[in-house]
Amino acid sequence: MSPRRRPTLRDIAMSLDLSVNTVSRALADKDAVSPETRERVKEEAERLGYVPNTMARSLVLRNAMTLGLVITNPANPFYARLISAIEERGRERGYSLMLMVTEDSAENERRAAEELMRWGVDGVLAIPVQHGAEHWNRLRKSGTPVVLLNRHLPELDTDVVGVDYYAGARLATEHVLDGGATELYLVEEDLDISPVAERIRGFRETLAARGVAAPDDAVVRVDPGAAPEGVPVSGPFDPGVGYVVGAELARRAGPGAVVLAGNDYHALGLYRAFSERGLRVGTDIGVVGHGDHPFSAYLDPALTTVRLPAPDVGRAGVDRLLERVQSGPEAVAEDPDPIRTLLAPELVVRASAGPLRRRGEH
Numbered sequence: 538m539s540p541r542r543r544p545t546l547r548d549i550a551m552s553l554d555l556s557v558n559t560v561s562r563a564l565a566d567k568d569a570v571s572p573e574t575r576e577r578v579k580e581e582a583e584r585l586g587y588v589p590n591t592m593a594r595s596l597v598l599r600n601a602m603t604l605g606l607v608i609t610n611p612a613n614p615f616y617a618r619l620i621s622a623i624e625e626r627g628r629e630r631g632y633s634l635m636l637m638v639t640e641d642s643a644e645n646e647r648r649a650a651e652e653l654m655r656w657g658v659d660g661v662l663a664i665p666v667q668h669g670a671e672h673w674n675r676l677r678k679s680g681t682p683v684v685l686l687n688r689h690l691p692e693l694d695t696d697v698v699g700v701d702y703y704a705g706a707r708l709a710t711e712h713v714l715d716g717g718a719t720e721l722y723l724v725e726e727d728l729d730i731s732p733v734a735e736r737i738r739g740f741r742e743t744l745a746a747r748g749v750a751a752p753d754d755a756v757v758r759v760d761p762g763a764a765p766e767g768v769p770v771s772g773p774f775d776p777g778v779g780y781v782v783g784a785e786l787a788r789r790a791g792p793g794a795v796v797l798a799g800n801d802y803h804a805l806g807l808y809r810a811f812s813e814r815g816l817r818v819g820t821d822i823g824v825v826g827h828g829d830h831p832f833s834a835y836l837d838p839a840l841t842t843v844r845l846p847a848p849d850v851g852r853a854g855v856d857r858l859l860e861r862v863q864s865g866p867e868a869v870a871e872d873p874d875p876i877r878t879l880l881a882p883e884l885v886v887r888a889s890a891g892p893l894r895r896r897g898e899h
Contacts, residue, residue, distance in 0.1 A: 544585040559632060603633045604858065605653040605661040609641045612774050615847050616664070619686065622851030623662060630859060632659070643668040650676055660858040665690050669731050680866025684858045686850060688731045689877070696861065697877045698854040702732045705843040705882035706739025706797075709825045712841070712884055713795040714747050715893045718823060720794040721749070724782050724803050727758040728838050735801060736827070754789075757782055759803075779806025787814040787822075793893040795823035801830045804889075805856055806839055823890040838888035844882045 549561045555578070560654060562733040563570045563578035570578075604627050608616050624634050635658060637649035648756040650672035651663055660682045663673065670693040673683050677695060706723075713721060723740045725733050737756055759782050779798060783806055786796055791881050798804040804826035810816050816822045819838040826842035833840040857876065861869055 544587040603658045605635045605658040607637045607663040618847035619851045623850035626852045626855040647672045660862045682861030682869045701879035702735035703739040704726050706736040706882040707743045710743040718795040722796045723756045725799040726761045774802045776806035779803035780810045783807040783810025797825045801826035801828040819889050841887045841890045844883040
């Protein structure tokens with residue numbers, strides 16, 4: 538059985554004995570079509586199940602009214618909120634969204650960029666893999682603007698809208714130092730991406746500014762897919778990663794130490810590891826997260842964490858991209874001066890970082 542053919546403007550015109558031009562103008566609410574004819578055309582279009590061919594329209598108008606969004610991993614709760622904000626802002630501005638997922642694969646990213654170029658989207662928002670920029674440069678040279686979200690590529694001269702991860706790390710580190718902590722650890726994924734690098738820089742520079750010694754092993758880099766000790770780990774946003782690291786830190790950390798985690802899922806695993814080894818979070822050892830995911834306020838004790846402005850990043854990214862779209866393809870291809878916008882995170886203080894019991898206290 539062959540698939541049912543999609544109704545066209547010509548089908549409506551033949552059914553009503555009108556010209557295709559008249560039908561097109563009626564559906565577009567153009568002048569020179571009587572209200573009665575316009576109503577007849579719309580009723581017949583609904584009866585036949587006519588849906589405008591957006592691709593054909595975009596070829597005529599040279600405007601697809603579609604934005605591409607390339608993300609690395611939809612399991613990241615930050616990205617889930619980001620996608621919702623982008624889709625909402627795009628819809629407000631009359632644009633649809635085409636979503637592509639790379640799973641942090643450079644080859645998947647290259648294919649996604651090429652496919653978006655073939656589809657002729659008006660602009661692209663991308664969270665880059667951070668390995669290679671040739672495909673993004675080809676998009677921009679073709680007149681399609683590219684705005685990077687949340688990560689930057691030094692070799693790509695384009696706009697960036699993201700979170701100030703350096704500032705977030707400083708907020709968290711200063712908070713625990715102000716609480717009297719002198720032994721601090723930072724748990725981060727072993728990934729070569731700018732958010733991780735910026736958090737590590739913020740952590741180390743804050744300690745240095747306060748005159749607190751920070752040995753090399755104060756930053757604990759973990760394989761996001763590793764699963765030693767038989768602990769199942771499905772990816773970077775999995776408590777199992779934090780659990781494995783927590784088992785090690787429970788042996789190393791002295792009384793009153795504080796562990797800063799690169800995301801709240803790592804913090805969740807730390808809670809379990811510390812509890813199993815007789816350490817009470819918020820009393821014997823401190824934990825600070827990053828992300829403020831919905832479960833964070835319901836842990837016991839509630840997790841102190843850095844809240845990330847994901848919706849604001851999404852909305853600002855769409856607005857910046859559409860500014861570039863409206864400037865025209867020639868302006869995009871000529872490499873306009875890039876703008877880097879980093880939005881401030883917020884420290885949410887709860888009970889997981891103390892006051893802590895120090896060495897010799899009971």
